[in-house]
Amino acid sequence: MNINRLPRGCTNVGGPLAASMDKCRTNFMELFSSFGYRPFWPSALQLLESAWPHLPEGYRQRLIALTTPYGEPSCLRADITLAAVAFLASHYAPEQQPLRLCYADRIFKRAEKHENRIENFQIGAELLGWEGEGADIEILWLLLRWLDEIGLDKSILVIGDVTFLNYALAHVGTAIAERLSRSLLEGNLSEYRNVLSTSDIPEYSRNILEHLPDLKGTKNVLEQASALLGSSQYLMPLRNIVKALSDLGYEKRIFVDLSLARELSYYSGPVFRIYASGTSGQEIGGGGRYDGLLNSYGLDGQAIGFAIDLEEAATLALPPSGSHRVMMWCSTLPPEQALKRAGTILSIGLNGEMSWNKNRNQSYESASSRNCEWWIDLGRETVTQIECGKVMPLSQWMREEYTC
Secondary structure (H helix, E strand, O other): OOOOOOOOOOOOOOHHHHHHHHHHHHHHHHHHHHOOOEEOOOOOEEEHHHHHHHOOHHHHOOOOEEEOOOOOEEEEOOOHHHHHHHHHHHHOOHHHOOEEEEEEEEEEOOOOOOOOOOEEEEEEEEEEEEOOOOHHHHHHHHHHHHHHHOOOOOOEEEEEEHHHHHHHHOOOOHHHHHHHHHHHHHOOHHHHHHHHHHOOOOHHHHHHHHHHHHOEEOOHHHHHHHHHHOOOHHHHHHHHHHHHHHHHHHHHHEEEEOOOOOOOOOOOOEEEEEEOOOOOOOEEEEEEEOHHHHHHOOOOOEEEEEEEEHHHHHHHOOOOOOOOEEEEEOOOOOHHHHHHHHHHHHOOOOEEEEEOOOOHHHHHHHHHHOOOOEEEEOOOOEEEEOOOOEEEEHHHHHHOOOOO
16 A cells, blocks of 8 residues: 555645745735735635536536535535635625735646646636726736746736627527537637538628637737727727736737637636747636626626636746755754844845754755755854855855855
8 A cells, every 4th residue: 555645636746846836826925915905715615506506517517526524515616716706795795895805725626538637726816896997907917917026927918808709609599609619618610610611690790700710919909800890899898908908018918819718607708818928838827807707696896807827837937036045054052042043144035944963064965965055054153155165254144145
């Protein structure tokens, strides 16, 4: 029996990846909290009766169901947005809206055929119950700023609007519309065009749907789409978002795709995906407007949110940097005295660890094997730069940034 084996589809994360994930999470929570987003820790369990009505069939099939010790049919949390909206509905009066939430937590879903994971680390934010313009732009601007901070400054925001797609499908039979939507979601354009060519679709709708896969690129795509519709009414929210983010310096990071579809049926306006670098790069998350989900909970107003795969983002992000890593040898000092001196050293913004090894040489070798830059003898109050062996007094080292 392998007592170290994890359940299939689960994972432990440690080492450099864990450090990068923690740095990404910390940057995210600090940035969004500074703009009024409150940390949110949802329950890992959701009642089936609460989650089931709000999830499409594709999500329902992937729920991991269980029964609590109290006999309540439940499932592991597969979507944090549902928990956020339920929290708003049960804890806040209308006059207390809007509610801004940010989170970093796990989600659980049955693995699809091409996957082997049932749990994923997710980071995201929700802006719930607002009215008027600006909120869409706010949350997307913060998302792009965070991506810049963690080193993903080549990432691309691909944005569309399901209002446009829904309008194009409004006069198409339900079964045909579902097949077309599913083809777009799966990126299966051959199937999409096959459905178009073999289905009875009104000419006006057909004209829009035939051009739909090609309506992608710069903001000029919005003009082409408006010409097809004969009106810019359905694209005004998307137009405002693209203009504002461009004015904020992100024009080259925005890619318009009016054929963009999202898995969850509750999206009701602008939707988006985030790619690590270019539209052919790795998708790391997405989100959109979901006013309809609020309505299903008996709430008025608008809502927008997103989720990013934290592990994917951290893997692609720049490694943690900016502070030197030190090892501090306690020498013959009593532990309380050694810890006081170590606290003073680390207070200048360094990362370090204690070495309680009584053997001086072994402690130094350990610092080198752990890729520390500095080894500090707390008893003698000296510092050794491991790369070149240069030794200097601790007081001098703390006054200046030393390099070989």
